[in-house]
Amino acid sequence: MNYWIAVVDDEPLSLTNAKEILNEDGMKVSCLRSGGDLMKFVEKNTPDLILLDILMPEMDGFETYHALRKYEADHSRSQIPVIFLTGDNNADVERRGLKAGASDFIRKPFNRDVLIGRIVNTIENSKKIESLTEEATTDKLTGFLNKAGGEKKISELCRKMRGVLTVFDLDNFKLINDLYGHDMGDKVLMAFSDVMRRNVRSTDTLSRIGGDEFMGFFLEAPVNEFIAALTKRINDQLIDECIRLMGGDFNVPIGISVGAACTPEDGNDFHELFRYADECMYRIKHNGKHGFAIYDPDDETTDKVEDAELEIGRISRIFGERNEGDGAMELGADPFTPVYRYMMRCVRDRELSVTKVLVVMNADEVGCDIAAAAEELSAIIRKSLRISDVFTQLQTGHFFILLPETTETRIEEVINDIMDKWTVKEASEKISLRFMHETVSGNRK
Structure with a gap:
């Protein structure tokens, strides 16, 4: 096992004993004689696990443990698993160690099987937790932190570290989706993420906020x-990457607009710094694109009209979608209700029409997984509708669609498109679809 273990103990015999046992199992061992030595060691090293003796002079195991966790938090470092060592049989000491957050407890003198078993279990469990955490906070398309993970990590960095918070937005990316399709759009986003990685340091943090904004x-x-x-x-x-992907005749003016704010100069609050950077990016988007702006609180060159436009734009982006979807908007039942009521008001008060479509999934065989099939149908409906359409799933397998200002021909096209895409799915062999629709217009209730 190619694990790296740091053993911290003021007793030379214990250090020698631990090193011999662990070396025999193929582990790399670093021996340290005090808590102070450990603190200097972790400044430049990251072992897989620390074996930390409790009873040491000057700085005991508990003090060392708390100093280590503080150092890791202050420097945004991942926590190294710690197992306490003791020759004491006092249960209160063990409870105190586990309550402090240690991964486990091992008594001296060492039992080889117990020592190896607990080290391996602790490291493997730690790596599983780390993997699950990474999966939950990673954007699958780009490999960057997702919005939630990015905000959490960068919020901590803003509070503790000196640096620059930046907001990146791809210019004219929607044209690529429109001209080359969304699959190519995804390839461009992946290429952009590769370009970013090649141009930043390992100590920098990148996050995808949503859509084409980072x-x-x-x-x-x-x-x-x-x-x-x-x-x-x-x-x-x-x-260069876009030309590689789409050929030499590629002529979409793609690029990035960048806004930036500095910490601690402009503050340490993440939300304020993000707003400053976002406003700077927005200014670049509306003044030529493909450039950058850095927040300056003393900059008086922007007139009040532009400030008002920026504020309106910022508020619009808060309420708007970060990513313009590739089809209709799907809403839950609660947010769908006010949208439905608003559309019906428009029908009553104006010469507008709305077509309501109900799609019902019918299981033709017992034991069909309607829930899983409904997820597939939801994706089909979304892509079969216009961006101005909206739908919801009333209950599992029952979809309600609103099509504003459409025609009979368009209604037939929508139904046929959904059916064509559904019939190629494996689930269609056991689950059929039933459609019902009506159109309301003018003053009809």
Whole structure:
């Protein structure tokens, strides 16, 4: 087992004994004589696990443990699993160690099987938890942190570290989706993420906020020079990647607009810093694109009209979708209700029409998994409708669709499109679809 273990104990015999046992099992061992030695050691090293003796002079195991956790938190480092060591049979000491957060407890003198077994179990459990945490906070398309994971990580960095919070938005990305399709759009997003990785350091943090908008935090960066050089490199390399993907005749003016704010100069609150950076990015989007702007609280060059436009734009983005979807909007039953009522008011008060469509899934055989099939049908409905349409799933397998300002021909096209896409699914062999629709217009209730 190629694990790296740090053993901290003031007794040379215990260190020697532990090292011999662990070396025999193929583990790398670093022996340290005090808590102070451990704190210096972890500044440049990250072992897989620490065996930490409780009874040590000057700085005991509990004090060392709390100092280690504080250091990891202050420097945004992952926690190294710790197993306490003791020659004491006092149950209160063991309870105190486990309550403090230690992974386990091992008594001295060492029993080889117990020592190896608990080390292996602790490391494997830690890696499983780390893997699950990473999966839950990672955007699958780009490999960056997702919105929730990015906000959590960058919020911590803003509070504790000096650096630059940036917001990146791809310019004219919607044109790629419209001209080349959403599969190609995904390839461009993956290419953009690769370009970003090639141009940032391992200490930097990147997050996909949603759609074609991203966020980053760059530690100890010389803001003006760094952001200017990064923006130019990304814009140049992104064009090269798009030409590679779509051919030499590619002529969509794709690029990035970048906004940035600095911590601690502009504050330490993540939400304020994000707003500053977002406003700067928005200004670039509306003044030529493909550039960058850095927040300056003393900048008085922007007039009040532009400030008002920026504020309206910021509020619009808060309520709007970060990513313009590739089809209709699907809502839960609660948010769907006010949308339905609003559309019916428009029908009553104006010369507008809305077509209501009910799609019902019928199981032709006992034991069909309607819930799983409903997820597939939901994706089909979304892509078969216009971006102005909206639908909800009333209950499992029952979909209610609203089509504003449509025609009989369009209604037939929608139903046929849904049916065509459904019949190629394996679930269609056991589950059939039934459609009902009516159109309301004018003053009809």
